[in-house]
Amino acid sequence: MxxxxxxxxxxxxxxxxxxxxxxxxxxxxxxxxxxxxxxxxxxxxxxxxxxxxxxxxxxxxxxxxxxxxxxxxxxxxxxxxLLGANKEQLHNMLTLIHRFDHEFKQALEQYKCAKRYHEANIEQCREKCELYIQEIEQRLNKGNYLINTEESLADIAILPFIRQFARVERQWYLQSPYPNLKKWLKHYLQSAMFxxxxxxxxxxxxxxxxxxxxxxx
The missing domain is CATH 3.40.30.10 (Glutaredoxin)
Structure with a gap:
């Protein structure tokens, strides 16, 4: 085969x-x-x-x-x-993924560069990323996953970029006010799947x- x-x-x-x-x-x-x-x-x-x-x-x-x-x-x-129960759910997932793939990813690259090159604007770069991190935190207030109570395409598509975000300033991340996001990420990183x-x-x-x-x- x-x-x-x-x-x-x-x-x-x-x-x-x-x-x-x-x-x-x-x-x-x-x-x-x-x-x-x-x-x-x-x-x-x-x-x-x-x-x-x-x-x-x-x-x-x-x-x-x-x-x-x-x-x-x-x-x-x-x-x-993971693709959801209907086309509307899939559309909502793809819309969220598109924003993170383009908007958040761009902000994340700026944040990573600011850390790598010790730039003075690292805090402002992090705050741009946090606009999206705060959205995830709010979504996770409603359940364990981003779209509904079950894992979806959106969770696994966005996960690797949140992992990158968490690694830029590790100590800041560990003390950051995002308990739901940290729990969600930890769940994945410690899983047999990962x-x-x-x-x-x-x-x-x-x-x-x-x-x-x-x-x-």
Whole structure:
């Protein structure tokens, strides 16, 4: 049986959320861990864009946007109902994800740069991020997850970027007034799912034994 192939980078947030969705879907794929400074020619032939994640399906079709990889996995199999009960719920999730992918991610990159280069405006950069962090905190006042009482596509799509935010100024984050967000993030980071998704594999090469990656239910 020919499996879909996922080219992935362990700590890339986009690749991370693709792996989480695949894990939750229980759809088996062949995982190929790479480094961006030495991209395999097989990956570049499939997608000259050369970004991760890149999913190559047995049909030859290539999916090289992380959210599209997530939707492919969960449309193939969604045992936990992460896509919601109807089109309206999915639309609400995608709207929230879009804002975080574009607005929050931009603010987060500015915050990370301010910390890395010891810039004087780090507090202002953090406050821009906090506008979105406060929204998550308020959403989590109503339940354990972002959309309703159950985990959804929105939770696993936004998770890797909140993880990055929490790591920029670790001591500030630990003392920050966001108990719901900290509980939500800790729940994920200490889960068996996250351990599996973040497992370290040897970098892929043509002679490598296939690494089969899948969740289970």
């Amino acid at each position: 020919t499996l879909p192939i996922l080219y992935s980078l362990r700590n890339c947030p986009y690749a991370m959320r693709a792996r989480i969705a695949i894990y939750r879907s229980s759809v088996p794929i062949e995982l190929r861990d790479i480094v961006l400074k030495n991209k395999p020619k097989e990956m570049l032939l499939a997608s000259p864009k050369g970004t991760v994640p890149t999913l190559v399906l047995p049909s030859g079709k290539v999916v090289d946007e992380s959210l599209d990889v997530m939707l492919w996995a969960l449309n193939t199999n969604d045992p936990y109902g 351990t599996k998704v973040m497992a370290k594999y040897p970098l892929w090469k043509l002679s490598s034994e296939p690494v089969i990656f899948s969740g289970s239910k």
